[in-house]
Amino acid sequence: MVSCDEKKSELISVAREKSGNKDDETSIIFTEQFVKQVHHFSSQYGSDISISYTAYNVAGNPSKFPDYGDFPQAFVMRTYGCWWDKAPSKLIDYMPQNNEHVVCQDYIDVAYDREVYPIRVSVYETYNPGSVVGIWAMESNGRWRRLWSGPPQIVSHKPRIFSPPLQECKFKTRMLRLEFNHSKLDYYTELDAILLIGTSELIQPHFKFHNTNLSSLLQLLDRSTYSCNDIHNLTPDYLKTHRDLREFKNILYEHCQLSNGNVTGKIQKGMIVDKLGTDFQCIPPIEEAVQSLHKFLQEDFPKLMQDINLSSSGTRLVAAKKTGTAQPSSDSCGSFSMLPNEAVFKILKNLDLKSLSRCCQVNRHFNNIAQDALLYTSLNMKPYWYCVDGKTLNTLSSRCQYLQRIDLSWCGNYNTITSKDIQDFLTSSGTQLTNLRFNCCQFVNNSVILKVSVICKNLKELCLRNCLEITKDGFWPLANLQQLERLELYRTMIQTPSLCAILKGNRNMRHLNLAACDHILNMDDIAIQVAYSCPQLESIDFWKSHSLTPHGVRALARCRQLREVDFGWCLGIGAPGDSLRALASSCHDLEKVFLAALRGLVDRDLEPFLACPKLRQLDLLGARSLTPDICLRFLLCCTELEMIDLSFCEGINDLKIHEWQQLYPQVSIKRSFQAS
The missing domain is CATH 3.80.10.10 (Ribonuclease Inhibitor)
Known part of the structure; x- marks a missing residue:
């Protein structure tokens, strides 16, 4: 078996046989930039009338690193650990099967001065590190691509520069999103700065590296980047931060080549193609679906069959056969197609939205069942924030006649969903809504709130955290709602008179969030x-x-x-x-x-x-x-x-x-x- 060191030596020697033009090395500049502007965020420990612990503290050069501890000059989010998930006010996921293995609890969007091809993103953590679980880059057209994802970590209590290995990015960007999961934290995490290192030209390893991306190549060339205590970090020793990049620049053309920029990369497995709206019309790679189905058939399917009790349901099968809803035959015993629609429907109820869209492409029979409106009574779109747009809502609206609960939190920012898009969706699919979450949605303005008050008369839950496009007068129509049990208005511009009017008409209110509502005097x-x-x-x-x-x-x-x-x-x-x-x-x-x-x-x-x-x-x-x-x-x-x-x-x-x-x-x- 070939060792890692032997493999490393072999690849380096192969690459040296294909050395590039040394005269062009001076044209490659590694641009290092700290955050110029904070665009959006889901929560902050500070308030808008203060500078302590706010999201805007992440802009600019580090102010405290490498000091370690609790500093008001850092960016701190509202929660940590599992405590908020154990509280009576905990929010329950509408469609938890949509969530990935790691649920993202917070995010921050940051912008830089110059567009570059990202090579490294370094997060300066000055207190309780380990909560960064995702890094995304935005293209100029507003489309987001994931550069890295990983689990929340338990790491040493000391300052850290966290630089995870990035996936190949074939477009320039000046906007990043960092996602966080605080479940492993003992206490609040604090961030001092976020560094983006990139180039004006796209750099790719030579083809003889077997499609290895740049981060993997750097790890291969410099084994010192590994740490058994910080396995996801390319810079575990902040005193030697980016030394590998500086050394790599001197031998860059021995291992890499320049490529034409802004090439659209292959669609990642598990993504909903490019956007959810188009995914309902075409089939993405199905490896992930096959694995999920295999797991389901092994673990959950036997129990489901026992519940349905097919062995004693001969009369139902006969009835289904007479009505044409099932076609059992002696030569198709054991075939999935012989199951009655009742059984298939129960199976599909357990699928996430991606899998449902794939089922629509199996055959006409599955297409009809997978589009049944009873499968779309609850929708959790938050995990798909990066690809949900107006077309997605338009596609879903035909299936949402019985929609009762929908979570659109984090979706539609940067004009991918307009106010008109959501109003049209509510008009066609919102009359039976009882639960509506619009947390951190820029498309929610006064017109949308008015539409909600007119169409969604049965609302019991309305979440509007960080909906800053609603003016102080835009909340008045909500006084027409009479059945609210949960109202979340964190960091909105609501004022005393309109809020009193809302409360007066909703005597069943059980959960009320008015945190950081600075306009209530x-x-x-x-x-x-x-x-x-x-x-x-x-x-x-x-x-x-x-x-x-x-x-x-x-x-x-x-x-x-x-x-x-x-x-x-x-x-x-x-x-x-x-x-x-x-x-x-x-x-x-x-x-x-x-x-x-x-x-x-x-x-x-x-x-x-x-x-x-x-x-x-x-x-x-x-x-x-x-x-x-x-x-x-x-x-x-x-x-x-x-x-x-x-x-x-x-x-x-x-x-x-x-x-x-x-x-x-x-x-x-x-x-x-x-x-x-």
Whole structure:
């Protein structure tokens, strides 16, 4: 068996036989650029009225690297770990079979000054690295291509420059998207900068390298890029960052050649061809579908057949034969085609949207079944954000007569879906909608909200996080909806009068997200309206609501079914007084209580929460006056407690935290680290 080193030597010697023109080497310039502009992002820990912890901090050169710790100058996202997925307000996927193995929870879109063929993308991580799971590049026509994907990682707690091996990119780009999954993180991740290295000419390894891409060739030539602790990273030692590129430039023409630019690459296996809209008309490579079908037939199909109980369903088969819906015969025993439509339909219900589109191409019989409107009552389009456009919606609309739930989050940005596209879709397919998610969608404007209010009268869930094209007056039509149970308005421009009108007409409201709604100037009015209009409320998110005061908190005590509250960074609360005591005394089912940055908190304010038997998550970050006594009481009395954040609690030293971590391993005790 040939070793890696022998293979490396063999390929290098072969390449040297085909050395390029040395006189042209000076024409190759590796352009290094840091982010010029942040275009979009899904969440940030900071707010738009501050510069601390915001997405815009990722622009420009690194400001803290290689320092390690919690720095306000970094980009920090809203969540970490599994805690938000365990909260009562957790969102449930409509169509989880559409998701890839790694679910992307956040993203950021960044732009650079010059278009280049990307060779390397380096992410400067200054705190809790390991959450980057995807890197995409955008073509000039708005089409996105994936450069790299991988799992979330558990890596050392130290500064890192993360440079994963990129796929070949045959077009120039100046726009990247980074995707994140925080499930493995102990605490918030922080990013300092994102470096893009590229060239003005497309560089490809010589054909004798058997279609090896540039990243693979670099790994082959420099084995020092490997690290058993950081296997996805080409720059595990940041002190030697990009040394391989500098050395490679000197021997570039021995191993590579220049190629004509902007050549459209082959479609990746598993992609929905190029766009979902065209995929319904043609068949992509089916290797992935064959593997999925094989797994299904081995694991799930026997159980399904047992449930259907075909062995005792002779009468159904006879009836199906009489009606022409099945054609069993003695010589086709065991054939998939002899199954009744009922069985085929149950199988197709388990398929993702890509597989359904492929089924349409099998034969006429499968085409009819795979387009049945009952298979399209729930659609999760978020995993396909990179290829969903107006044509996709137009193609789907003919199959969505019974559509009840759709998630279009992250889709349609950069004008691939227009306001008219979504209005036409809602007109044809939205009358029975109960759940609608438009998180981070630029096409959602005042006209779309008006259409929603007219067409979607049965809506129970409406998610509009980061929908910044809706003006302050655009929310008024939502007051016409009367059945809302969940409303998410994170970082929108909604104001007090329109929100009060909406709440007044929706007495079944259970989950309300008003985080970072900076245009609400009096959040106490909202809290009071909630208290009187939404008696069934289970969760409310007031995070970064600076106008909320103890008066509003006290009013929420009327919502006795509350299970989750987030008052983090509600600086107007100041000294809570008896408001938190009133809330805890009334709401005994509280499971999650976030009180981050409430500087005036004292032990007495928290004592009533000790009587909440279901308390699981408690965030006390920045409560400077708390004593170790009250924290120990929570650890002893709250038997369901799973997480407590004691970062920047100056009255509790690190030694005490370490002691508790040893004594109560069932509780995840958080403590932020900040370099001195």
